[in-house]
Amino acid sequence: MKSIEEIRNEIESFKIENAETLEQFRLAFLTKKSDIQALFGEIKNIAPEERKAFGQVINELKDRAQQRFDENKEKLENAQSAQSQIADVTRPSNTVSVGSMHPISIMMNQVRRIFEDIGFTSVTGPDIEDDWHVFTALNFAEEHPARDMQDTFFIELHPDILLRTHTSSLQVRTMEKQQPPIRVICPGRVFRNEAITSRAHCIFHQVEGLYVAENVSFADMKQTLLYFAQRMFGPEVKIRLRPSYFPFTEPSAEMDISCNICGGAGCNLCKHTGWVEILGSGMVDPNVLENCGIDSKKYSGFAFGLGIERMTMLKYTTNDIRLYFENDVRFLQQFKSATK
Numbered sequence: 001m002k003s004i005e006e007i008r009n010e011i012e013s014f015k016i017e018n019a020e021t022l023e024q025f026r027l028a029f030l031t032k033k034s035d036i037q038a039l040f041g042e043i044k045n046i047a048p049e050e051r052k053a054f055g056q057v058i059n060e061l062k063d064r065a066q067q068r069f070d071e072n073k074e075k076l077e078n079a080q081s082a083q084s085q086i087a088d089v090t091r092p093s094n095t096v097s098v099g100s101m102h103p104i105s106i107m108m109n110q111v112r113r114i115f116e117d118i119g120f121t122s123v124t125g126p127d128i129e130d131d132w133h134v135f136t137a138l139n140f141a142e143e144h145p146a147r148d149m150q151d152t153f154f155i156e157l158h159p160d161i162l163l164r165t166h167t168s169s170l171q172v173r174t175m176e177k178q179q180p181p182i183r184v185i186c187p188g189r190v191f192r193n194e195a196i197t198s199r200a201h202c203i204f205h206q207v208e209g210l211y212v213a214e215n216v217s218f219a220d221m222k223q224t225l226l227y228f229a230q231r232m233f234g235p236e237v238k239i240r241l242r243p244s245y246f247p248f249t250e251p252s253a254e255m256d257i258s259c260n261i262c263g264g265a266g267c268n269l270c271k272h273t274g275w276v277e278i279l280g281s282g283m284v285d286p287n288v289l290e291n292c293g294i295d296s297k298k299y300s301g302f303a304f305g306l307g308i309e310r311m312t313m314l315k316y317t318t319n320d321i322r323l324y325f326e327n328d329v330r331f332l333q334q335f336k337s338a339t340k
């Protein structure tokens with residue numbers, strides 16, 4: 001019978017180079033018929049006081065054999081999988097599904113870029129506002145209906161705190177901080193206490209613009225808005241300003257563009273008028289300038305505000321505003337090519 005020393009040497013010197021030699025190693029040292037097992041059979045012939053020490057030695061031998069086997073098995077498996085990865089260049093790669101920008105973000109960025117090109121800077125501010133920035137500074141009368149709970153989400157514990165109903169609050173924040181010339185656009189999310197339908201939502205997005213400097217005229221505003229409409233909807237688009245009312249602008253106007261679906265001939269989208277409304281605008285009311293610490297004798301300005309959802313619906317002819325909030329991937333995927 002082989003000595004313990006002999007077996008130990010064999011275990012250590014056995015060359016395991018591939019699956020075949022690994023299997024030979026297993027058969028030699030790790031099966032019931034191995035020399036190590038035979039040694040276990042010898043225990044009964046050993047003097048009782050030496051049995052414990054003997055048992056320990058052959059157990060160590062067996063553990064060592066198992067250890068060499070495990071190590072080499074793992075090494076061979078790793079090498080094999082690395083090799084197969086290098087070798088099979090035709091293996092299909094893992095598919096990574098790439099998302100796309102949300103249509104609202106796409107549109108916000110487009111609007112922003114158009115105005116940034118003519119010197120406007122983007123500013124952002126808090127969604128949760130106070131009465132001063134959303135209403136009072138903007139010349140809203142004390143009893144104005146927008147201050148009603150029906151139209152505005154107030155924070156119950158504090159009647160002065162509310163979710164902004166328009167990003168005009170950022171006009172105020174900007175003018176409070178900065179003297180003219182001011183040229184900013186204010187993109188952001190706004191909230192109104194409205195029933196959700198295919199055409200209205202209680203959450204939507206706006207981009208507001210504000211330009212204050214010396215001698216700013218209504219004609220400057222009209223030209224700026226025409227530039228915007230043509231870059232957004234194409235050079236053939238026409239604009240039309242209709243008199244309107246906002247507490248913070250005087251005079252005020254709503255702007256329509258010639259319907260981009262029927263080109264003005266009349267269709268469902270424009271309700272057969274040939275025109276669709278896209279924004280509110282006007283010359284900043286002197287009271288608003290004064291409320292924000294700007295000299296209304298020296299400076300004048302214009303402001304405008306447009307709804308992003310509405311614009312996106314027009315540009316991509318979507319007929320239900322709720323689609324923008326459902327995040328159904330089938331809907332969103334249609335805007336993949338517009339992301340760039």
Ligand code: PHE
Nearest residue numbers: 166168280281282303304305
């Ligand atoms: N803040 C107005 C709205 O939410 C839009 C607007 C902005 C009108 C600026 C005039 C000037 O409807």
